[in-house]
Amino acid sequence: MQDYSEKLNDVYDEQLGxxxxxxxxxxAGETLLDERPLLVAPHWxxxxxKCAQCLQESYVMCRxxxxxxxxxxxxxxxxxxxxxxxxxxxxxxxxxxxxxxxGICALLKLLLLLEQPDQRALCQTLLDTPVKxxxxxxxxxxxxxxxxQVVRPLMSSGLVQAFPDQQxxxxxxxxxxxxxDNSAYEVTARDGDxxxxxxxxxxxxxxxxxxxxxxxLDEQFNMxxxxxxxxxxxxxxYTSYTNPLMGTSQRQHQLRLSRHKECACTRCLDATxxxxxxxxxxxxxxxxxxxxxQLSGSGDWRCLNASCGAVIPATEVHELLAxxxxxxxxxxxxxxxxxxxxxxxxxxxHPNHFLLLDIKQNIASILRAASLMNSLNDPCKKLLAxxxxxxxxxxxxxxxxxxxxxxxxxxxxxxxxLAFVELTELQFAEGDVNKKEYVAQLTRARSVAKEALDLLQxxxxxSAEGFLTDRIGVELERIESDLMKYGKL
Ligand SMILES: [Zn+2]
Ligand SMILES: [Zn+2]
Ligand SMILES: [Zn+2]
Ligand SMILES: [Zn+2]
Numbered sequence: 001m002q003d004y005s006e007k008l009n010d011v012y013d014e015q016l017g018x019x020x021x022x023x024x025x026x027x028a029g030e031t032l033l034d035e036r037p038l039l040v041a042p043h044w045x046x047x048x049x050k051c052a053q054c055l056q057e058s059y060v061m062c063r064x065x066x067x068x069x070x071x072x073x074x075x076x077x078x079x080x081x082x083x084x085x086x087x088x089x090x091x092x093x094x095x096x097x098x099x100x101x102x103g104i105c106a107l108l109k110l111l112l113l114l115e116q117p118d119q120r121a122l123c124q125t126l127l128d129t130p131v132k133x134x135x136x137x138x139x140x141x142x143x144x145x146x147x148x149q150v151v152r153p154l155m156s157s158g159l160v161q162a163f164p165d166q167q168x169x170x171x172x173x174x175x176x177x178x179x180x181d182n183s184a185y186e187v188t189a190r191d192g193d194x195x196x197x198x199x200x201x202x203x204x205x206x207x208x209x210x211x212x213x214x215x216x217l218d219e220q221f222n223m224x225x226x227x228x229x230x231x232x233x234x235x236x237x238y239t240s241y242t243n244p245l246m247g248t249s250q251r252q253h254q255l256r257l258s259r260h261k262e263c264a265c266t267r268c269l270d271a272t273x274x275x276x277x278x279x280x281x282x283x284x285x286x287x288x289x290x291x292x293x294q295l296s297g298s299g300d301w302r303c304l305n306a307s308c309g310a311v312i313p314a315t316e317v318h319e320l321l322a323x324x325x326x327x328x329x330x331x332x333x334x335x336x337x338x339x340x341x342x343x344x345x346x347x348x349x350h351p352n353h354f355l356l357l358d359i360k361q362n363i364a365s366i367l368r369a370a371s372l373m374n375s376l377n378d379p380c381k382k383l384l385a386x387x388x389x390x391x392x393x394x395x396x397x398x399x400x401x402x403x404x405x406x407x408x409x410x411x412x413x414x415x416x417x418l419a420f421v422e423l424t425e426l427q428f429a430e431g432d433v434n435k436k437e438y439v440a441q442l443t444r445a446r447s448v449a450k451e452a453l454d455l456l457q458x459x460x461x462x463s464a465e466g467f468l469t470d471r472i473g474v475e476l477e478r479i480e481s482d483l484m485k486y487g488k489l
Contacts, residue, residue: 001034001222008032008237016206017129019236026231028404029458032213033225037197038122039113040187040221041106044150044177048193049102052077056191066095081112089115089162101153106180106196107173111159114166125200126183131175135260146177182259187221188464197221208238208265209251210274214405215239218460226458229404238265244401244408247279247354249293267401271295272304276400278357280350281317285310290350293317320348324355331362338363352397364390364415371422381430384423391416407465410455414472417448421479435486442483449476 007030008020026032042050051058051071058071065085068077076082084090098105113119114127137143151173154160160168183203184196202215202223212231216224225239241259242251248268255261267274271292281301283289289305291312301312324345331337342359349356367387371380391412398412424445428438452472459465 001036002031004032004034016236018204019206020201021237022231022233022235024233026227028227028229031224031226031458032237033202033223035199035202035223035225037187037221037223038126038183038200039106039109039180040195040197041109042102042193042195044103044106044146046103046105049099050105050189050193050195052081055189055193055195057193061095061099067093067098069098078112080116081109084112084115090159093158093162097153097157097159101149103149104154106198107150107154107176108159110176110180110198111163111166111168115163122200126179126198127176129179129182129204131178131182133171133174133178136174136178143174146174150177185215185217185223187217190219197223199223202239205237205239207241207255207259207261207263209240209242209244209248209263209267210265210401210403211238211240212404213237213239214407214458216459216463216465218463218466220462222460224460226405228402228406240402245278245354245357245397248273249279250354269295274400276397277350277352278354278397278401280353281312282348282350283308283310284312321355328355328358328362333362333366335363335366338366351393357394357397360390360393364394364419368415368418381423381426381432384419384426387419388416388423391419405455405458407456407459410452410465411468413448413452413455414468417445417452417472417475420448421445421475439483439486442479442486446476446479446483449479 007022007024007026009023010018011021012018020032040055042048042055049058049069050056051074052062052068053074053076054071056071058069060070060072062068062070062077062082064076065082067085067090068081070077085093098108110123113123147170151170154173155168155170166172180196180198183198183200185199185203186194187197189195197217202225205213205225212227212229212235213225214228216226218224225237231237242254242263244251246254252263252268255263271279271294273279277290277292280290280292283291283303283305285303286305286308289303289308289310291301291303291310293314294300294302299314301314301317303310324341327337327341331341338359342356342363345359346356364387367383367390371384371387394412395409395416398406398409402408420441424433424438424441427433433441449472453469453476456465456469456472459469
């Protein structure tokens with residue numbers, strides 16, 4: 001792993017705790033951190049045994065220690081872990097410790113790392129972050145769940161006696177669990193399941209809904225953090241732990257739950273959410289006004305038209321959002337259900353409202369899947385045109401909420417590109433557009449593909465985004481060869 005520390009300074013302040021600031025001017029795309037995960041493990045509630053080596057589904061146990069699961073492809077796992085249970089300090093611990101409580105995996109890994117002198121220093125940075133247990137004790141079910149599935153099974157397993165130097169108590173274990181959660185990113189295993197990757201530096205960055213860096217994860221779960229926009233010396237390095245396609249109050253809720261943090265970024269402080277209006281309502285008092293949340297006042301929504309100023313009470317907005325939210329869950333992939341929802345609510349919400357965008361994304365992905373399976377028959381062009389429109393609606397919003405090098409925007413461009421090229425080719429094949437129009441549309445497709453590739457150019461090759469880059473490259477080649485063929489008018 002390369003060291004990029006000359007670009008960053010470690011800083012501490014009351015409000016942000018330990019964080020990093022740029023120590024020089026940095027260009028967009030420049031790498032800031034390159035970090036191996038301290039550990040990768042399933043979520044606490046995981047009930048499925050996973051291979052200790054590759055983290056894919058597994059049903060057999062390691063023959064040597066008989067504690068850790070392995071898959072058919074892996075014959076061994078971490079030597080220290082294996083030895084510890086095979087003949088070391090943990091050899092007398094019940095062999096079904098993990099079978100009974102697989103969720104303890106992450107915590108067990110951390111405890112075993114702490115037993116190894118060469119790993120201890122790295123873990124210590126994590127352990128040095130203060131945790132106020134009383135802030136977590138009353139969390140809805142979470143504390144209880146961890147207590148039952150992770151902490152108590154470990155306390156009664158005999159492991160506490162096997163690690164006398166660590167002076168483990170239930171409190172210490174709870175604090176470890178919280179530190180693990182607060183330093184984890186969701187990562188995707190090769191079998192598509194999500195896991196948590198714990199990163200000591202990369203996951204301790206302060207949050208902003210408008211981050212100035214991009215987190216890239218390769219297939220080995222190595223993290224690369226690079227600048228999304230040009231940075232000046234003294235700029236605080238931010239990442240985002242929330243979904244940028246949610247409204248402000250939803251993002252803040254997510255952040256409170258996952259990180260126990262509040263956000264006061266430019267987007268959170270702007271009722272129009274950077275002019276995207278992702279939480280704005282249609283005004284009921286005037287024909288073309290939009291109402292936004294009064295962030296520093298009553299919390300009600302008020303029309304932005306100065307001559308109108310009509311108010312929608314916050315309780316009404318929240319009820320409506322909850323209603324649409326549960327209808328979205330109910331819709332369960334049913335195209336007509338999403339279409340009805342869209343029709344019902346576009347009269348009430350701003351066209352960029354996050355719930356409408358969510359419904360539109362659902363419709364677009366159903367149409368895409370149908371087109372892949374060739375299950376669209378006659379009205380093919382109409383549905384394709386609809387997909388182009390839906391994907392197109394998402395583009396300006398994705399562009400606005402994540403500035404600079406944005407994976408979100410690149411993926412939205414790719415989805416748009418696929419639909420647009422498919423439609424264009426069909427229109428040309430069926431004679432709806434002439435050669436000149438076809439070339440003009442392909443030229444547009446080419447610039448969309450190039451824009452997406454530009455945004456992904458700093459992603460590692462062996463990552464989901466790296467594979468997406470290849471996929472866009474193939475599409476671009478096809479577009480260019482058609483342009484060569486038809487471009488000479
Ligand atoms: Zn394996
Ligand atoms: Zn083993
Ligand atoms: Zn924010
Ligand atoms: Zn109004």
